[in-house]
Amino acid sequence: MTSPLNAPVLIVGGGIAGLALGIALRRAGRDVELVELNSAWNVYGVGIILQANALRALRQLGLADACIQAGFPYAVSLHHEEDGQPQAARHKPSLMDEGLPASCGILRPALHDLLREAALSAGVQVRLGITVAALRHERDAVEVSFTDGRQGRYALVVGADGIRSHVRALCFPEALPPRFTGQGCWRYTLPRSTEVNSAVMYHGRQARLAGLVPVSQTHMYLLLLSEEAGNPRMPEAELPSLLRDRLQHFGGLIPAALSHLPGPEGIVYRPLETQLVSAPWHRGRVVLAGDAAHATTPHMAQGASMALEDAVVLAECLAGAGSLESALQDYSSRRFDRCRRVVEASVQIGNWQMRPEPGADQLALVREVAVELMRPA
Numbered sequence: 001m002t003s004p005l006n007a008p009v010l011i012v013g014g015g016i017a018g019l020a021l022g023i024a025l026r027r028a029g030r031d032v033e034l035v036e037l038n039s040a041w042n043v044y045g046v047g048i049i050l051q052a053n054a055l056r057a058l059r060q061l062g063l064a065d066a067c068i069q070a071g072f073p074y075a076v077s078l079h080h081e082e083d084g085q086p087q088a089a090r091h092k093p094s095l096m097d098e099g100l101p102a103s104c105g106i107l108r109p110a111l112h113d114l115l116r117e118a119a120l121s122a123g124v125q126v127r128l129g130i131t132v133a134a135l136r137h138e139r140d141a142v143e144v145s146f147t148d149g150r151q152g153r154y155a156l157v158v159g160a161d162g163i164r165s166h167v168r169a170l171c172f173p174e175a176l177p178p179r180f181t182g183q184g185c186w187r188y189t190l191p192r193s194t195e196v197n198s199a200v201m202y203h204g205r206q207a208r209l210a211g212l213v214p215v216s217q218t219h220m221y222l223l224l225l226s227e228e229a230g231n232p233r234m235p236e237a238e239l240p241s242l243l244r245d246r247l248q249h250f251g252g253l254i255p256a257a258l259s260h261l262p263g264p265e266g267i268v269y270r271p272l273e274t275q276l277v278s279a280p281w282h283r284g285r286v287v288l289a290g291d292a293a294h295a296t297t298p299h300m301a302q303g304a305s306m307a308l309e310d311a312v313v314l315a316e317c318l319a320g321a322g323s324l325e326s327a328l329q330d331y332s333s334r335r336f337d338r339c340r341r342v343v344e345a346s347v348q349i350g351n352w353q354m355r356p357e358p359g360a361d362q363l364a365l366v367r368e369v370a371v372e373l374m375r376p377a
Helices: 016-027 052-060 064-070 108-122 166-171 236-246 254-258 303-318 324-354 362-372
Strands: 009-012 032-036 047-051 072-074 076-081 086-091 103-107 125-128 132-137 142-146 151-154 156-159 179-191 199-204 208-214 219-227 268-276 286-288
Touching (some): 009 151, 016 032, 016 108, 047 108, 047 219, 052 303, 064 103, 064 108, 086 362, 103 108, 142 156, 166 286, 179 324, 208 254, 268 324
Parallel strands (some): 156 286
Antiparallel strands (some): 072 103, 076 086, 132 142, 199 208
């Protein structure tokens, strides 16, 4: 497989992985087209945590300072018993030697806007409301048919279209479907309390973990991880009452946060699912990135970090002097074990929350993996 990418690169999916890759490739001088099925090109309005390794990747894209300014950097996670009694203060691993904070909470729409504007300013050509319908592999290109009837020829196609990736279904039919872990995640945003200057977590009964995370000077978000046996459907109209019921035993700052409980439209509930595609992550000139290759749960707060790292590493590999085949092999080799570690550790923590084991230390595992991830991707 020859190396020159003399035709455009097509990115399928306009989320974190797709936008970050578009920025990275344009900075390297590549022609990039991006298609996104969601014609509104918006994201749900809850917060996200950018760990230090995510900020390192964002710095390579020229966006770390803007994200830190838009968000809320912090260095400590405060852990409590369910009733609010202090349990432990954990200092998060950081990259202060690189001038980066340990963590930065940010509103998800704010991060999306920063990535989107940077991609458009860099010259990424974006088309909304369409996706890939079919792919035909040729020796030196991929012929793509789109859902609007248009066709195109590309040097490389990147499936960055999320956990239910259509590109993955087309090119990796042997990949197992996403797996429900047994837990769900609830989130909503609210005004930031002056007491919330870091992540504040409450370890509750019935396999529940509640927390408050600052995402700007004015806002924070509440999250709850709860066991949801059988993956039940959550009727939207009942979301406030269902969430209030699951938080009823929590003390500390949670009761005050519940006074800001929004209506159904302001609450996001997602069943927790994982996906890990076996390496290599390419078939010919089609490659996967982000959740399409390795969807994880929020226990390590590393989903965005892994997507951003994918983008930076893939762009670096494509800039190498070897063939395209060797570049894509190198990408999988650099990313697979690191992403697998995050996925497996996150699942392990969730399992411990649902089925406690003697001697299991969730916080120790989180720190162990976080320290590992301080090493460059």
